Amino acid sequence: xxxxxxxxxxxxxxxxxxxxxxxxxxxxxxxxxxxxxxxxxxxxxxxxxxxxxxxxxxxxxxxxxxxxxxxxxxxxxxxxxxxxxxxxxxxxxxxxxxxxxxxxxxxxxxxxxxxxxxxxxxxxxxxxxxxxxxxxxxxxxxxxxxxxxxxxxxxxxxxxxxxxxxxxxxxxxxxxxxxxxxxxxxxxxxxxxxxxxxxxxxxxxxxxxxxxxxxxxxxxxxxxxxxxxxxxxxxxxxxxxxxxxxxxxxxxxxxxxxxxxxxxxxxxxxxxxxxxxxxxxxxxxxxxxxxxxxx
Numbered sequence: 297x298x299x300x301x302x303x304x305x306x307x308x309x310x311x312x313x314x315x316x317x318x319x320x321x322x323x324x325x326x327x328x329x330x331x332x333x334x335x336x337x338x339x340x341x342x343x344x345x346x347x348x349x350x351x352x353x354x355x356x357x358x359x360x361x362x363x364x365x366x367x368x369x370x371x372x373x374x375x376x377x378x379x380x381x382x383x384x385x386x387x388x389x390x391x392x393x394x395x396x397x398x399x400x401x402x403x404x405x406x407x408x409x410x411x412x413x414x415x416x417x418x419x420x421x422x423x424x425x426x427x428x429x430x431x432x433x434x435x436x437x438x439x440x441x442x443x444x445x446x447x448x449x450x451x452x453x454x455x456x457x458x459x460x461x462x463x464x465x466x467x468x469x470x471x472x473x474x475x476x477x478x479x480x481x482x483x484x485x486x487x488x489x490x491x492x493x494x495x496x497x498x499x500x501x502x503x504x505x506x507x508x509x510x511x512x513x514x515x516x517x518x519x520x521x522x523x524x525x526x527x528x529x530x531x532x533x534x535x536x537x538x539x540x541x542x543x544x545x546x547x548x549x550x551x552x553x554x555x556x557x558x559x560x561x562x563x564x565x566x567x568x569x570x571x572x573x574x575x576x577x578x579x580x581x582x583x584x585x586x587x588x589x590x591x
Contacts (some may be wrong), residue, residue, distance in 0.1 A: 300366050312575055337452060423443055490564065491565065
């Protein structure tokens, strides 16, 4: 059986299709298709407060492509979720309704707490009993989740992200709010490890020297950030071989990860290959199971 997740973010929209694997009583998901397209909805919303007709048309066209891919893969069930850009857009709900009428794909516009919950449900599987600060940086928002003994102690969503920083549209005092939250919630008497999710930290991690298969240091992330910042946008694309929509946002995103780690006193960061799309797949499976049980 195949399930799918569509994640419509402020920078890009992703489609992930996974096969459900059964090993005795253990359920796992194997990715069989992954497509990412840079819609950049955040550019419209953070500058003009709404989605333009051009962005709506591109999003609708992309949803049609994703629908065809799901049909080819014979996907049993799926869910499409939109985050920061669409939820802050004054016409986000109207656009979502028109896209559903045109493509048949219902877009769920989720709030920051739901976004954090979906990511939490998969990230917690990568943790042990130590203190962890999970940092998820998107195009329009940053979600922080604090864990102890694999239990979420606290969480907060902040209106600061890579695209928002790039456009100079972060909310006033956003940096201070994050610093204050970290200071108020992190137990400084205990060692803390950061957990990073999001496309930018995955790319930074790929470029970094690693202390293990899924771990590197704050100093190494900062070194890679400074290395990339030394190149022009054109050279980041041609010499560093970064995608155009990654080349301009990766430094602002790195600034968020590094700053939060410094404030928390975290010297190492784990970067599991997990994110919102994986949380959506897990939710789709649990809902499918309920429907099957009820029928």
